[in-house]
Amino acid sequence: MSSYMDDLCDDYEEISLENCSYSDRTKALCHKYENMIDFSMINRDQIRDKGDRATTDHALDKRSVAILYKMMSQGEFAVINGCISTGKEANVYHAIGSKSDLAIKVYMTSILPFKSRSKYVEGDFRMRHGYSTCSSWRLVSKWAEKEYRNLIRINKAGSIPTPLPIKLKGVVLLMTLIGKNGYPAPKLKDVASGDWPEFGPPPDWSAIYRQILQNVRTLFQKCRLVHADLSEYNLLYMDGQAWLIDVSQAVEHECEQALEFLRKDCYNVNAFFRRQGVNTLTLREFFEWVVDPTLPQEGKEAYDYLDTLLTRAQMRGFNQTLEIEDDAFRRVYVARRLEDVKRFFSDFKRLKMGLIKPEDLYYTAVTGVRSGLPGGKRVGEIVSEENEDSEQECKDKMAMELEEEGEGGRGGSGDEGRRVSSHNSSRRPRDESLESKRSRKKAVQAAKAQKRLTKIPKHVKKRARKTKS
Numbered sequence: 195m196s197s198y199m200d201d202l203c204d205d206y207e208e209i210s211l212e213n214c215s216y217s218d219r220t221k222a223l224c225h226k227y228e229n230m231i232d233f234s235m236i237n238r239d240q241i242r243d244k245g246d247r248a249t250t251d252h253a254l255d256k257r258s259v260a261i262l263y264k265m266m267s268q269g270e271f272a273v274i275n276g277c278i279s280t281g282k283e284a285n286v287y288h289a290i291g292s293k294s295d296l297a298i299k300v301y302m303t304s305i306l307p308f309k310s311r312s313k314y315v316e317g318d319f320r321m322r323h324g325y326s327t328c329s330s331w332r333l334v335s336k337w338a339e340k341e342y343r344n345l346i347r348i349n350k351a352g353s354i355p356t357p358l359p360i361k362l363k364g365v366v367l368l369m370t371l372i373g374k375n376g377y378p379a380p381k382l383k384d385v386a387s388g389d390w391p392e393f394g395p396p397p398d399w400s401a402i403y404r405q406i407l408q409n410v411r412t413l414f415q416k417c418r419l420v421h422a423d424l425s426e427y428n429l430l431y432m433d434g435q436a437w438l439i440d441v442s443q444a445v446e447h448e449c450e451q452a453l454e455f456l457r458k459d460c461y462n463v464n465a466f467f468r469r470q471g472v473n474t475l476t477l478r479e480f481f482e483w484v485v486d487p488t489l490p491q492e493g494k495e496a497y498d499y500l501d502t503l504l505t506r507a508q509m510r511g512f513n514q515t516l517e518i519e520d521d522a523f524r525r526v527y528v529a530r531r532l533e534d535v536k537r538f539f540s541d542f543k544r545l546k547m548g549l550i551k552p553e554d555l556y557y558t559a560v561t562g563v564r565s566g567l568p569g570g571k572r573v574g575e576i577v578s579e580e581n582e583d584s585e586q587e588c589k590d591k592m593a594m595e596l597e598e599e600g601e602g603g604r605g606g607s608g609d610e611g612r613r614v615s616s617h618n619s620s621r622r623p624r625d626e627s628l629e630s631k632r633s634r635k636k637a638v639q640a641a642k643a644q645k646r647l648t649k650i651p652k653h654v655k656k657r658a659r660k661t662k663s
Contacts (some may be wrong), residue, residue, distance in 0.1 A: 301338050420455045
């Protein structure tokens with residue numbers, strides 16, 4: 195020890211301590227080594243070091259490893275093997291449980307390449323109290339909790355193939371492994387290149403595309419979620435099915451960008467399957483199939499309508515015109531609620547008059563607007579024109595209102611517009627016989643009587659308004 199101190203002191207000037215007292219000798223030593231000793235007050239923050247945030251594989255830090263050891267001691271799994279998948283937010287490891295193979299998803303806390311998370315959290319009711327951004331551990335643990343809840347909700351739906359979550363602790367999520375004999379199932383992007391021999395029959399791309407169409411609709415209508423990152427990179431192939439993974443960024447309907455995320459998902463799915471030779475739906479058909487509230491969530495009626503859409507796509511094929519329409523639909527604004535529509539009353543009147551069709555309005559499928567009320571039409575049905583006198587009178591009145599509002603100043607006067615509209619709104623055809631007039635009146639009366647059978651009484655409407663208020 196003395197030789198070590200002698201070697202250490204060689205770098206400093208010699209200080210004579212022979213004629214110094216004990217206190218002076220102490221001061222001289224402190225002066226000699228003052229550059230090597232930190233005399234500041236020690237606090238809690240200074241005890242920590244950068245080495246505490248050191249990670250292995252960009253994800254395994256001290257706290258994550260401690261959680262893994264605790265899960266292992268509790269008997270959740272016996273052995274942890276190597277990493278089977280890496281991503282921008284987490285690493286996935288293979289583990290052997292008591293009954294089956296498991297997947298352990300460990301989220302990155304110290305190195306965060308995925309930082310733009312706010313757009314996936316805004317509007318989420320489960321995150322209404324906010325989340326801490328000052329601590330990366332708290333931020334990532336909330337993100338892991340979000341994926342755990344989404345997986346539980348999707349598994350409750352029962353019809354979407356997805357991993358089953360088992361346990362969540364901090365930033366470590368334990369779930370079932372999608373694979374066979376310890377090997378994870380390949381992604382659809384790998385299956386397209388021929389990497390699928392041990393995980394089922396050769397892929398039937400048309401059947402897989404139809405399954406994804408059903409799953410995306412179920413995810414939206416029943417689970418009330420939008421995946422927000424759906425592509426061939428987040429779909430696994432096993433036993434002839436596509437398995438949905440990576441739902442941490444999935445958002446609810448209340449998210450401001452939910453419909454934009456949905457259109458992006460539909461576009462990615464269509465682009466991949468077109469490369470595999472499948473005649474896909476157009477982007478708008480895919481989008482409206484998912485958000486259409488008039489169809490049941492599941493059942494024969496919904497599946498028959500889907501078969502009709504796929505048959506139409508098979509006969510139509512794909513051309514440059516459809517590609518341009520898809521690209522345009524990606525950029526249009528689609529309102530989520532009627533209160534977001536600026537000119538709803540004008541659009542509704544034009545729709546009632548038959549000047550436009552529901553297909554001309556982008557928000558009809560989302561909001562449920564139809565050409566006739568009460569009652570509703572199914573998406574894809576052609577708007578039928580009624581020849582009843584009451585309907586004709588309604589159209590004439592609306593035409594006059596539109597002319598008075600915006601078209602009166604385009605050259606002609608208001609009286610001329612009224613004369614034109616009154617001329618076009620004759621109540622009976624010219625040279626109509628008495629018998630045809632009587633038969634027409636009887637048909638109108640029968641139609642009105644049939645309509646009164648399904649009319650809601652006023653006292654029922656008032657009672658409903660009182661209960662709502």
